[in-house]
Amino acid sequence: MGRTRTYQWEDPAILAEAAGRMAGIDFLRELKEGRLPAPPINYSIDFTLDEVEPGRAVFSLTSGEEHYNPIGSVHGGIFATLLDSAAGCAVQSTLPQGMAYTSLDLTVKFLRRITVDTGTVRAIGTVISQGRQTALAQAQLVDGRDRLLAHATSSCMLFPVPPARK
Amino acid sequence: MGRTRTYQWEDPAILAEAAGRMAGIDFLRELKEGRLPAPPINYSIDFTLDEVEPGRAVFSLTSGEEHYNPIGSVHGGIFATLLDSAAGCAVQSTLPQGMAYTSLDLTVKFLRRITVDTGTVRAIGTVISQGRQTALAQAQLVDGRDRLLAHATSSCMLFPVPPARK
Amino acid sequence: MGRTRTYQWEDPAILAEAAGRMAGIDFLRELKEGRLPAPPINYSIDFTLDEVEPGRAVFSLTSGEEHYNPIGSVHGGIFATLLDSAAGCAVQSTLPQGMAYTSLDLTVKFLRRITVDTGTVRAIGTVISQGRQTALAQAQLVDGRDRLLAHATSSCMLFPVPPARK
């Protein structure tokens, strides 16, 4: 058959709870090391968090036929997902415990067509500017030869999380 | 188990070939009616083309836990995928046989958080402006009460497809 | 000589003070009626506020040679200025006394080249979505035949103004 895929995921409530009681960088390191379960989206679309340090996060994906759009290439929404994750987690990696973020926007520029022949792609997110209420990040999607395939910017809003109820 | 999902898809080469020999609106109508197989991305992310007419395309999705990000809501990349499809297919619906398009960019504004409680969402794409070489479309993501959840614009490049080789 | 222009403007501090003590719609109506002085930018670039109602603002400009870029058409920054004003004032028109806004971003799509032959253009700003902390507006630049020349979206942050110090 070939054209079938099965995936499993874990309860995302575990993650959302952990995100609220840890600094961003610690939360992301736990995710990367597998000490917290990856979020469901990572299983759905099959991408992984490969690197994280303060102000920077890198995700990778190997495109498959299951990501194809009707016109014979990988759907732009797949890269948008990776780029949004990379930009958002770069911002999250800078937040102390008690602060959270939400993405206000994502602007993606599609520079090259991506197919199953493209191989593994990496989305490298970095923080460009950080204020008290908002942060701006960019993310670059590159192939194995570091050619730029897509580029994104994302603005995030920063806010204090309400303390956990006892 | 519950937290497992299996999906199948069909060979996307069939679609890419059909796209090249039909007017955009005819191709999209065949897709909508199921006379052409849906592209793999529709199975991966589980969304459907519900409506198409010249200059307008509507997709819908019922968010599931498998779309969740690490911070307890549906990942923005899922809406980006729907919005990109809606904007792109709105443009495609206006193209005569022999013309194709590619998305140059996608700008998404995330207006409301989406969870499994949001229910079915619809992405309504419409063409704003069409030139000879480029077209601009917008897409609006709404819930069952027509509240705006996200908004996108996308510029597409238009180009003649090379004739099929014999 | 011909290629010379002189303009005057009034103290912008008068305006900023008035903006703080009036509802947005009242402030903009005073501006439109000339009971408050137009801001300096309107004199520099020579555009006017023509219409304002809650959630909508319209500015117009007649392009002149003094707006030209090096490649023989009106500089995109001129339209960006009009579109930013129209989007921002559409948002401002919805704010009660005590609330202010600042633009977080502006995304402009340039659809048609503009020259001195284009005549008077209008930027029509409307609010698309309004939350407690942010609002999204769009603006459309049209010519005298209502052809779309450029399109913009802008996200604004909303915040309470500090009360005036005695």
Added chain:
Amino acid sequence: MGRTRTYQWEDPAILAEAAGRMAGIDFLRELKEGRLPAPPINYSIDFTLDEVEPGRAVFSLTSGEEHYNPIGSVHGGIFATLLDSAAGCAVQSTLPQGMAYTSLDLTVKFLRRITVDTGTVRAIGTVISQGRQTALAQAQLVDGRDRLLAHATSSCMLFPVPPARK
């Protein structure tokens, strides 16, 4: 009076003609050195081209009260003008004789409020990616201490110029 300003400019047709018969970098160097007249927009808004090399262009401006919006700071359209110039000229600097460009879009993120106290600001444009038909550039607006005030990306379309008619 103080609040008055007079400026002059030169026939922009000279420039548009020169742009058509020179490589981008040569054209921009002539502009920078003053061997070609600056375009009218530079006189209207009072900014200058300070640096140009292949793939990079830098403009500067000293904000004045004449650039103020109604809410007590420099109008975002002024920075948009600088950022659009920096991004566009970075692209132009890479084009051989016979090729021209037009900006398809401009996405500006406003990061800090700018007033007359901000002093001289610089918009640094660089090319991020260049294809045959499109190029992507970014521009950063910084103050005298290199703090980021605004950030922009711009996609440009590249096309051959028609040969001059005899």
